[in-house]
Structures are given as structure tokens and as C-alpha cells.
Amino acid sequence: MSSDLLAGLNPEQLRAVTWPAQSALVLAGAGSGKTRVLTTRIAWLIQTGQISPAGVLAVTFTNKAAREMQARLSAMIPVNVRTMWIGTFHGLCNRLLRMHYRDAGLPQTFQILDSQDQLAAIKRLLKSLELSDEKFPPRTVQHFINGNKEAGNRADRLTAHDYYGQKLIELYATYDAQCRREGVVDFAELLLRSYELLSANQALCQHYRSRFRFILVDEFQDTNRLQYAWLRLLAGTDNALFAVGDDDQSIYAFRGAEVGNMRSLLRDYGIGDAIRLEQNYRSAGTILKAANALIEHNDGRLGKNLWTEAGDGEEIRFYEAWSDGDEAEFIVDEARALKREGLNLSDMAVLYRSNAQSRALEHALVNGRIPYRVYGGLRFFERQEIKHALAYLRLLANPEDDNALLRVINLPARGIGARTVEGLQAASAEGGMSLWQAVCGAGGGKRATSLAKFVLLIDAMRERSEGLTLAETVSLAIDDSGLRAMYEQDKKEGEERLANLDELINAAAAFVADEPSLALIEFLTSAALEAGEHQAEAGEDALQLMTVHAAKGLEFDAVFVSGLEEGLFPHENSLNDDKGLEEERRLMYVAVTRARKRLYLTCAQARMLHGQSRYPIRSRFVDEVPAALVKVLSSQSASASPAAPAAWQSAPAPRRSTAEIGGFRIGQSVCHAKFGLGVVVNAEGAGSDVRLQINFAEHGMKWLDLRYAKLQPA
């Protein structure tokens, strides 16, 4: 009964769940029961007969979120979730393109390029066009292409005002031609292609419009322009677009997310006002007050204030360490203490701005014998040995896949070197054929022997794989290609890589294809689309380490937000404009709202970065937390400059609490007998052996040894 379904919802949640068949924007704060609202609404729509399961279209950003939604739904109502279209934008577009590959102008076996593959393809293209990657950095080209695809622009619709721009457009066009020839599709292409498929094909579009009367979108603040256009296309004028998001948690603008889509949605669909979910079920009051105060510093918000029925709870703890090592040791000690108090390590997280920061933490954790687990970094299907094995499989499925061929034509080494490959590329460009065709057509000579052997190898593999199961095929590819033998030779990393290859065989064995005859194609697709969620946790209770980005959507009893220093968090590359700074602040907001009971903020007065010591000042975000909510924990630095809460509430001007080194501080103006006026920008050393880096007005950057240099404050 629907009464069961709706039981326990608060009034706002209830309003959102039972919203009539119209478009809506739900502004869902952190910990306000967003996923519950989304899934309950789907269940309610089905239960009240407003749609059939096949009429559900629900879009998420990660596969994990999609799976969670499916799991919760099948727990709520007896329904086959496979009939529903619940998935990521890319997953759903893939589904669409597979079903209508002819209309979309794609081969049935089209494969998906992940970002790595795309970059490799672009590098290859630049090389074949003899463009220096200094003038055309591959990453810049990649960014240009993806940015334009996400704006819905094909190369032929672009115009340039200068030579450089013109070249980029040409590159874009040539890249697309290359992808078409090879039968591959990048991530942005999945979206753009399915957008074009629907907008060019009235009947098809109408079919889906009448099917998906209710479209639900999660994490709407993270959608880009093309994704919003795609949603609008499917919604047409009659369907209800139900979007859930939080502008304060928009942390992916750097890769094209448009928070502005939230305002656009209100305008485009004549939605009077957003439904606000502001009651928080996660964090203690003090933590929420801190989060609210912090995010208040941003402009142009849709506006929202989190509150809770729970009490204030504990104070927020702030610790300013001497060094990054000291900071890490502090965290280790506190984690150990919390564990003694009965908290599981897995209910505690250490968050940081960038991955490089995990090193110092890991070092201290190993020394302190605290088990930990680092999230992020290399994912399963991105590992090189896995990529190599997949490349052989892709060649079996489609020998025209130049990317795959180049990856493994000489791996393991079989006497086909760079010069030979260059020759092949020249031949393929000249003859307008794929590399595989060029390999097959190579003439006589010594080189041709090794090339002919390679053709024989791949063809033999394909023949032998006939009638085999997917797992057997994967295993065969690993063995026959010589990959296994190659890694068996490798003393250093071979063992782990072999284990991963075996894991790949296991994954293939567990893979269930929709269409058995396409099992290999489907397996390769899912490898690209789900680069591999982090593997199932080993049983051990471990402290969780991850970037703030990776922590979005998660929650922990205790959270350490570390490295709160200007230049690190907020990151220095974001300090140039207000937009960048505001995104950093939202990142901080995400970090703070991960904590249920206890929140630590930590920073260090000295930090190793890029092999150099830096002496940063405390992050402005620390100062944006009201002092009354914070308990400053004593440290050695506290005695040097007593950090009385009142003292660090003198915002907005950041106080200089930099460590002194040799009587000088970073940022200080100094005067040198010979070089004149300058500013201290960096320092290293200790005791009497101190060196300062100084930017002199007249003489530029210099390192000076304090023992010899005659330096005085200016």
C-alpha cells in the first residue's frame, strides 16, 4: 500500500514524492534524504498506476548511484528493475545507440574510448599530421573537442578567427573522421550522437517521449549543457522532468558541469519555486551551523539552510600542526583514540584536496600500525595489464580498431618497432585504410615476417575463440598473446599484474550478457563505461582515506579535513577568479557535511610539496567557521602564537600565522645589500642552515643562504 511507502517522510519529502505529473526542481541539501525521495517517488508513481516500470527513465551520474537506486527500488516494490531505464547518462545513451545503431550511423560492434584511449588517439592524430604537441598539447585538443561536443557543436559548425583556432577545428574534424573509420565512440560522443539521433528522427523521438512520461534526474547540479539539452529533448512539452540537486554541492564545474542548469530548469519549465529539503538527518547541529556559515560566503546561491532535530553535539576540533608529518601523526593518534572509544575505523575518514597528500598520511598510518584504505587512484579497468588484455580482445571484435592495435602490436616485444609502425601509419594514411589492413598488406622482407606473424597470431586467436565462453576467450587472449609469459618474467610487479589478469578472467566469468552472441562486445563496453568500482572491501576494519571529490555522497561518524592551507585548499590554481574560489568553498562544504558526529579541521605550518618545503598560511575556510563552534586543540604552535578563537575571527583579512624561519617569513618584504628590495617566496632548511628564496624587484628570483647573505626586513 502507498501508505507504507510514504510512512516516515517529512512534509517536504512527502510533497516531493507525491508531486503531480509536472516538472519540479528539488533542492536537496546534504543528508536530507535525497536518494530516498527519488526512489520513493518512482515506487509511488508505479504503485499508484501513473506509470508502468517500462515508463521510468531515471538518470544518475555514477554507476554506483544507479545500482543503489535499483537495489532500493526492488526492496520497496516487487518489480523487475531491468525493464526500467535507470542508469548513467552514458549508460543510457549507449543503450539507445546499441538499439538504433543503424539510424545512428554506427557499426553494431562500436566500441567506447575512455579518456585515456581518447588522449592516445589524439596524440596519434597529431603525430600523423606532424603537428608538434608543444603547440598543440594533446590535453588542450582533448579539452577543445570534448568542450565543443558538450556544447552540441560539430566541427563544421565552428568558425575561427585565427590560425590556431582554425587548426583546432580541423583537428576536431579529423579526429571525428578517425573515430568513424575505426568504429569507436568517446564519452562525449555517446551523448552527442544519441542527442542527434533523437533530434534527427522525429518518429523515434516521439516513441521515447510517449514512453517516458516521467523523467527523473539525480545530482542535477552536475549536468552539462548537452545533458540538459538531451533531457529537454526527451521531455518535450508534455513530460515531467523531476530534477534533484544541490547547487552548493556543485564541484565539477571544472569539467563542464553547469550549475546554471538549475535556474534554467526553473525558467524553461515555468516552475514557480524549488522544493527545498533542508532537514538534515546526518550531522550534529554544530557541524551544520559550520557548514551553513561557510557556504554563506558564496554569492548567487539558490539559497538553503540546513537544520536538524538532533542536538548541537560536539564542538569542531581544530589543530594546527608544525608540519605535514605532525599533522598526520595527530590524525593517527586521534583515530586510535576514537577506536578505543568504540568507533570503527571504517566509520572515520581522512579527506584531502589532492591525492598527493595521502603519502604523508600513509606513512604515519603504517608507522602507527593503523589499517587504512585509500580510495581513488588507478581503477581496475585502467590498469595497464588490463588495458593490454582488453586491447587484444578488441582486436578480436574489430581489427580496424587502430588504438587497440597500436597498443599491443609490439607487446610483448615481437620485433615491430617504432620505425615499422611509422611505415604502417604512412601506408594506412596513403591508402585510406586501417592499420590492420596495412599490416596485412605489408610487402616482403624481414619486417614483413614479424608483421605476418602478428596477423597470424590474431587470426588464430579469433579462430580458437570460436565457441568458447567469454571467460575462456579472455583467458585464451591472455595466454596466446604472450602477456602472461611476459608478466611471469617480471620480478617486480609481475605477480600483482598476473593476479589482476586472473581477476579479469573472473570478471568475465561473472559477466551476464543480454545477448549472448554479443557477449564480448557487451563486456568491452561495460569495461569502458564502468572503469571498475573499487573492489569489494577486504574484511578488515580500516580507516578511509580519499579526496573530497571522492567523498561526495558518503558519510562518516568522524571526519578529518586535512591540509587546510591557502594554496592547497583552496587550491592555488583556483585563486585567480571568484568562480574558482567559490567552487573550492563548495568543496569544503561537501567535506564538512560528510561528518555525522565529530569533525576535525587540520592544517600544517610546513608542508613538502613537489619535493620542496612550503610554509603556507592557514586556509581562509578555517576562518569562515564561526569561532564559537570550534575548540582549538593545543599544539606546539599554539604556544608560539596563542590561537585564541577570537583572534582568528578577524576575517576577511587573512592573518599571517606563517612559521618563522631564520627570523623571516614567507611573504615578508626584505632588503638585500646588493640585490635591493624583494619578497620572501619560499624557504627551506632549519637551525643555522637556512636558505630563502627571494623574488627581487630588480634581480628576479634568487636562493640565498642566510649564513652568508646580508638580509634585513624592509
Next chain:
DNA sequence: CACCGCGTTGTTTTT
């Protein structure tokens, strides 16, 4: 063709 060593260069990340 393969390997070694030097110099450069460093965000965040899902699909």
C-alpha cells in the same frame, strides 16, 4: 630495437 638516465612537470574526476 631496447634500455637507461636525465630533465621536466606536476589539481580535483566520472563516464
Next chain:
DNA sequence: CAACGCGGTG
């Protein structure tokens, strides 16, 4: 402090 890319040598 790393990881990666390039250029030179065996």
C-alpha cells in the same frame, strides 16, 4: 618526491 617523456647509447 614521484611519474612521465625524450634523447642518447648499447
